[in-house]
Amino acid sequence: MTTAAATSRDAQAxxxxxxxxxxxxxxxxxxxxxxxDRAAVLSAGFIALMVLxxxxxxxxxxxxxxxxxxFDTSAINVDNGGLPKGSLGGISAEHLLxxxxxxxxxxxxxxxxxxxxxxxxxxxxxVLTTLLGVxxxxxxxxxxxxxxxxxxxxMDFLMAFPALIFMIAILSSLPAGNRSLLLVVVISGFxxxxxxxxxxxxxxxxxxxxxxxxxxxxxxxxxxxxxxEILPNLRSSLIVMTTLAVPGYIGTEAGLSFLGVGVxxxxxSWGQMISSSVSWYAVDPMYFxxxxxxxxxxxxxxxxxxxxxxxxxxxxxxx
Amino acid sequence: xxxxxxxxxxxxxxxLMLAACNGGPGATNKAGGGPGQAxxxxxxxxxxxxxxxxxLDPGLGWDGGVNNFYRLIYRGLTTFGAGAGAKGTKVVxxxxxxxxxxxxxxxxxxxxxxxxxKFENGAPIDSAAVKFGIERAWDPExxxxxxxRLLIDxxxxxxxxxxxxxxxxxxxxxxxxxxxxxxxxxxxFASALTMPNFTPFPKGTGxxxxxxxxxxxxxxxxxASYVHGASLKLVRNPEWDKSTDDIRAAKPDGFQWTFGLDxxxxxxxxxxxxxxxxxxxxxxxxxxxxxxIQTPQLKARTLTGLTGxxxxxxxxxxxxxxxxxxxxxxxxxxxxKDTTVAALGGSQLAAKATAIQPPTMLGRKxxxxxxxxxxxxxxxxxxxxxxxxxxLTLDARPVAAQxxxxxxxxxxxxxxxxxxxxxxxxxxxxxxxxxxPAKQHDMALTGWCPDWASGATFLPPLFDGRNITSTANNxxxxxxxxxxxxxxxxxxxxxxxxxxxxxxxxxxxQIMAQAPIVPLDYDKVVTVTxxxxxxxxxxxxxxxxxxxxxxGLKDAGK
Numbered sequence: 001m002t003t004a005a006a007t008s009r010d011a012q013a014x015x016x017x018x019x020x021x022x023x024x025x026x027x028x029x030x031x032x033x034x035x036x037d038r039a040a041v042l043s044a045g046f047i048a049l050m051v052l053x054x055x056x057x058x059x060x061x062x063x064x065x066x067x068x069x070x071f072d073t074s075a076i077n078v079d080n081g082g083l084p085k086g087s088l089g090g091i092s093a094e095h096l097l098x099x100x101x102x103x104x105x106x107x108x109x110x111x112x113x114x115x116x117x118x119x120x121x122x123x124x125x126x127v128l129t130t131l132l133g134v135x136x137x138x139x140x141x142x143x144x145x146x147x148x149x150x151x152x153x154x155m156d157f158l159m160a161f162p163a164l165i166f167m168i169a170i171l172s173s174l175p176a177g178n179r180s181l182l183l184v185v186v187i188s189g190f191x192x193x194x195x196x197x198x199x200x201x202x203x204x205x206x207x208x209x210x211x212x213x214x215x216x217x218x219x220x221x222x223x224x225x226x227x228x229e230i231l232p233n234l235r236s237s238l239i240v241m242t243t244l245a246v247p248g249y250i251g252t253e254a255g256l257s258f259l260g261v262g263v264x265x266x267x268x269s270w271g272q273m274i275s276s277s278v279s280w281y282a283v284d285p286m287y288f289x290x291x292x293x294x295x296x297x298x299x300x301x302x303x304x305x306x307x308x309x310x311x312x313x314x315x316x317x318x319x
Numbered sequence: 320x321x322x323x324x325x326x327x328x329x330x331x332x333x334x335l336m337l338a339a340c341n342g343g344p345g346a347t348n349k350a351g352g353g354p355g356q357a358x359x360x361x362x363x364x365x366x367x368x369x370x371x372x373x374x375l376d377p378g379l380g381w382d383g384g385v386n387n388f389y390r391l392i393y394r395g396l397t398t399f400g401a402g403a404g405a406k407g408t409k410v411v412x413x414x415x416x417x418x419x420x421x422x423x424x425x426x427x428x429x430x431x432x433x434x435x436x437k438f439e440n441g442a443p444i445d446s447a448a449v450k451f452g453i454e455r456a457w458d459p460e461x462x463x464x465x466x467x468r469l470l471i472d473x474x475x476x477x478x479x480x481x482x483x484x485x486x487x488x489x490x491x492x493x494x495x496x497x498x499x500x501x502x503x504x505x506x507x508f509a510s511a512l513t514m515p516n517f518t519p520f521p522k523g524t525g526x527x528x529x530x531x532x533x534x535x536x537x538x539x540x541x542x543a544s545y546v547h548g549a550s551l552k553l554v555r556n557p558e559w560d561k562s563t564d565d566i567r568a569a570k571p572d573g574f575q576w577t578f579g580l581d582x583x584x585x586x587x588x589x590x591x592x593x594x595x596x597x598x599x600x601x602x603x604x605x606x607x608x609x610x611x612i613q614t615p616q617l618k619a620r621t622l623t624g625l626t627g628x629x630x631x632x633x634x635x636x637x638x639x640x641x642x643x644x645x646x647x648x649x650x651x652x653x654x655x656k657d658t659t660v661a662a663l664g665g666s667q668l669a670a671k672a673t674a675i676q677p678p679t680m681l682g683r684k685x686x687x688x689x690x691x692x693x694x695x696x697x698x699x700x701x702x703x704x705x706x707x708x709x710x711l712t713l714d715a716r717p718v719a720a721q722x723x724x725x726x727x728x729x730x731x732x733x734x735x736x737x738x739x740x741x742x743x744x745x746x747x748x749x750x751x752x753x754x755x756p757a758k759q760h761d762m763a764l765t766g767w768c769p770d771w772a773s774g775a776t777f778l779p780p781l782f783d784g785r786n787i788t789s790t791a792n793n794x795x796x797x798x799x800x801x802x803x804x805x806x807x808x809x810x811x812x813x814x815x816x817x818x819x820x821x822x823x824x825x826x827x828x829q830i831m832a833q834a835p836i837v838p839l840d841y842d843k844v845v846t847v848t849x850x851x852x853x854x855x856x857x858x859x860x861x862x863x864x865x866x867x868x869x870x871g872l873k874d875a876g877k
Contacts, residue, residue, distance in 0.1 A: 071658045071730050078657070081609025082665040102606060102662055102723060260717065264743065266726045276719065279583055279607040 033312040040308040043301035050298055054119050057112035064096065066106035068113040069266040075104040081283075089286025098286050100276075107290050114268040114291065118298075121183050122249040128188035129249075130242050133195025134234070138226060140196070141203025152200070155193035163190040164255075171261035179263045187252055195241050199234060206230050236313045243306035247299040254295055270295045353619050358570040358854030358871025365599040365849070367585045371548045371578040376530035377515035378461040383626070383768055383862025384602075389515045390567065390868050391553060391574065392536040396430050396449065396497070397512040399771070399860035401566045401869050407859040408681065408772035410510045413566060414444060414519065414537075418509040425504040425814065432495045437558040439536040442521045446491035452519035453489060454480040460527065463516035464770065470511055472502045481526050507816050510771045513860075539569035539868075551576040570854060570871030583607075589847040590617065597849040598872055600865050604845050606664030606720075612847060622855060623845045626863035627679040628768040629672055630663070632713075632728060632837040633753075633795035638761045641711075645703040647834035651689035653696035655731045659839045662723035667845050672838035675781075675827045679859045681772045682820030688831045693734055700735055708736020712760035714753050717743040724839065725764055754792045763795050766842070768862055773816070774823020779807050782830050796835030803830055 034040040053060070061067050075090055076082050082102040084090025089098035089107070097107040140151035167186050174182060206212060212229050220228070256262040257271030265272065270291045277288040374380035377389050390398065397418060400409040412418055415430040422429070436444040456467035458479030472488040480486075488500040501508065511517075520535055534542055539561075540553040553574040561569070580588075586608040588596045604612065612621055634641050634650065641647060656671045663669040673687040700706050711732075715725040722741075729739040742760055744752050753763045770776040780786065784799025806826050813819040844863040848855050853873040858866035 069726065069730055071655075071661075071727060073657050073661050076661060076665075077610075078661050078665040079667065080613065080665065081606050081667060082661050083610045102664065103658065103727065104661070264717075264741070265722050266729065279605055283607055283610050 030309065030312045033315070034305075034308055037308050039304050043305040043308075046297055046301040047305065050115055050294070051119065053112050054115035057109070057116055060112045061106075061109045064094075064106060064108060066095065066109045068109040068268050069105065070109075072099060072104035072106070075099045076101060083283060084287075089284050089290070091286070097290050100273075101280055101284050101287060107287070110268040110273060111270065111291055111294055114270045114273060115294070115298075117180065117263055117267060117269040118250050118253055118271075118295075121180055121187070121253045122246050124184045125187040125191065125249045125253075126242050126246050128184060129191040129195060129245060130238065132188060132192035133241075134199055134231075134238070136192065137196035137199025138203050138230065138234075141200040142207060142226065142230070144204075148200070151196070155196055158190060158193045159197075161190070166190070167252075167256060168259055168261050171256065179267075183253060183256060183262060187249055191245070191249070195238075195245070198237055198241060202234055202237060203230055206233055240306065240310040240313055243309050244303065247302035247306070250295070250302070251299055354622060354848040354852045354855040356853045356873065358568065358869070359873060359875045360570050360572075360871070361875030362571050362598065362872040363573045363575050363595075364571045364852070364870055364872065365595050366574060366576045367580055367588060367596075367599050367601040368576060368578050369580055369582055369585065369602075372551075374462075374528075374531050375534050375542070375545070376525065376528060377518040378455045378458070378463050378525070379528070379531065381463045381515060383628075384864060386515055387858065387861035387864045387867050389518070390538060391540045391569075392534055392538045392542065392556075393515070393518040394436070394444070394537045394564070395512055395515075395517050395519070397509050398566055399513055399858070401568070401858075401866055403856040404859065405681075407856075407861075407866065408679065410513060410771065411566065413564070414449070419512075421506070421508070425506045425508070426501050428499045428501070428508050430497045430499075432497070433563045434495075435560045436537070436563050437560070438521055439541045439556045439558050440521070441558055443494075444519050444537055445494040446497045447494070447522050448519040449497050450486070450489045450491050451480055451522045453517050454486045455520070455525065456516045457486070458482070461516070464514040466511040466514050466770075467516055470501050470505055470508065472500050480522075504812070504814075506814050507773060507775060507819075510773065510816075513771060539564070539567050540574065543573070548578055550578065567868040568854060568871065569868060571875070574867070586847075589849070592850050597851040599849040600846070600852055600855065600870060602844070602846060602864070603668070604847060606668060609664060609667050609845060612845070617847060620848045620850055620852070621845060622848060622857050622865065623667065623843065624857040624863050625670070625677055625679050625859070626768070626842040626844050627677055627772070627859055628766050628842045628862060629675060629677050630659075630669070630724070630764075630766040630839045630842060631672070631675070632839055633763045633765060634835060634837070635759060635761050635763075635795070635797055636799075636833075636835055637756075637797045640703075640705060640709050641761055643703050644834060645699045646705060648689065649696040649699035649703070649735065650732065650737070651834050651837055652692045652699065653731055653735050653737075654728060654837050654839070655691055656839060657691075658727040658731060659724050662727045663720055663840060663842075668843050669840035670843055672840045675831060675836065675838050676769075676774060676777055676824070677841040679772055680769065680774060680777065680820075680823075682774065682817065682822070682824045684824035684828060686828055688828065689834070696735055706736070708738065710738040710740065711762055712740045712742050714742050714744055714749070714760050714763040716746045716749050716764075718746060721764060728762075728764070728839075751790075753795060755790050756787065756792055756797060757789065759795065765795065772859065773820050774826065775811070775819070778823055778826055778830065779811070782835065783807050798830070798833060798835040800830075800833055803833065 075085055075095060076099065077085050084099045084101055086092055091098040095106050099106060136151050140148040170186055171182060212225060215225055215229050253262060254271030257269045258275040262271055263269045273291040274288065280287050372380060372385045372388060373382060377393055394414050396413060396415040397410050398413040400406045400411050414432055414436055416433055420429045432446065438444060453467055455461055456463065457473060457477050458481055473486055477483050477486060490498040519537060524535055536556045539556055539559045541556040543552040543554040545551045555572055582605050585601050586604050589601055590611065612618065634647050636642055660666060660669045660671055674684060676683045713725055713728065715721050725741045729741060732739050753759045753765065767777060767781060780793045782794060782798050782803055784804050787794050787797050787799065806829060810819050810822045810826065813822065844857060851873050852870065854869045854871045855865045857863045
């Protein structure tokens, strides 16, 4: 370990030699550590399963014969308040995870399609947040002065803002258009300063480090400085921050959908399903349990995995 | 002529508050034992509600829930009967001695007041008070039902008693006699007088919105305290003389409303029935609670019936594709009402609609013009040359029950290749938007409750082609059919009210041949009463609310 870290640092100090080899070594090391961590493996496995379910949602629908919006009034008891027929929320060979009360829509199809919405929004928001965070954080840290002043004040402003209230206000006042896109933009709009602050701080220290000074003295362009000297050194922080951000965004998306400002029906999403299941908790607990447990396990898995990645990275840097 | 609040769903106030009714299918009112038994005198009836009344001033408020409440504190010349089923839609004299004497081809109506009728301040309810109360309807700050302005002959520049003074067309030859001069012959004037903005008030009172906070009562109760949005307490009005009033039993000593409760909380409290909740009544339960009230104990204190409102899908006949009657008929055949009924909470909370008018209407005809058939729908679309489908926009409210129905409609039309885009409009501006032809889209999900059980308050407002206005338009389908218009005029000219109502039943069928709307369901009420509640039945005139003038406690000493 020590050797690997040392090599990597040397490599970074000298941009002309060995740089491409270093990250592979670090990446292999982290992967190796994670593979020996049972919690990390289990979490990764569950996430892989969920992603697979999301990707295969149309296939699941085709196999079971139930689309995510198809009604099935034969699966509910219309004379008894529209409760699913059978025990455990209508779980049967026909509907593997049961059905929704009032309309008999297949829960398996809905959670699978709901996972697509949740993951897509969380992934897109993470990408956009990272992009904004890195660009603005590095601008502020690299140039300093008035650029730093402006970016930092904007970040302070956004971080001090009651983000959730503002998100609800924005999303409910905007016209219905493309809800998923709106969610991504709004979530990222309020999310990037948290990453940008870390990036700015690290960039501030990095620009004054010897290897950067050396590169600058040897006539490297600003572009080369940014992309070859500073950015590679931010990699581990970025990996940790983004892995930990994904579950947060899944939760935010679910929360906003729960509050009725997320994706609009009939598009399923987990938060929306949990929201509509609340009034049924006493008579049809499975309706609440299915999306609730999936959301809980997904967020838990992503958090555990993010945490283990950070631990592995920190261990590497400390050594 | 009012929009249904029922469709805003099981949780909407007006309805929730006092929604229920009887006499329709599934009425479970039993004499003795249950909430239907005779009430004892005394005690306080508690009412649990999600939201406050729209207005305490009868010149402003006008929906099934608040009209029911007004009867406790106000009296009019006429009112609806107190009783289940058809009794509740029968118009009877209240302050007046009879239903009025028409003359001059039913253009002039004369009413005489009973003796001994007083306001809560002790002032007599005389002809001047009746005249003044009705004149308030012309005040620019008033809202309420359109009937005073629609029927009574008034100068175009008349702006109510506060600004313009006396209205010449309401005469008061003596303290006990009122004579109305109408714009045109109106044989059913006694029914119109049941509307809340015909309530008498002492001359000169109630300027601005004074009655919204401190009403002057003429009925058996008066307002003791009122905290807007939180609580309302009624106590006995000592000036009310029982001998002048055949309608109001007024058994309890008071009423206590609690507003602003969550729908689910109300259901839990009603099921548990602890403490004063045993003396409580409320509106319709949530769909999720239906399965929990199937035990004999809870069934015994449940009232069910129709609200008298129809939830429907309007089709804008001026839009591309929908201007073809075959396309509209195809949609009529294709909408699967099983799914819309299920979306509203199943057969206990909604009944499949076929005709436009619900079964509570007098003279209604029962028929099913478009039984569900995808084959017929496809065939009609093919005849219209649209077998490959097209797109439509459906205006709806982002309220759970509304969205559920909208999605059910969307799903129903999918097999025809008709792609429905749901356009959510905020609840507060929904009616304003869809009532503006320039802003409404292809279809809208809405409903209608009649003012009294006659087709006159259901079909002409919704389907008279000459009533299409650029704002506040109720003819959402924008149907302008010469045959329908002629028939509306012909029925309006009929002197026999019962014959007119039967003719409206036939008109209903004539309109449905044009397929301007898809009647989706007749809203039902399922309400759980407290175990100590007696004298409760659902009134067909108040959107199926528990008739407040008759409800009381079994044991007032508890």
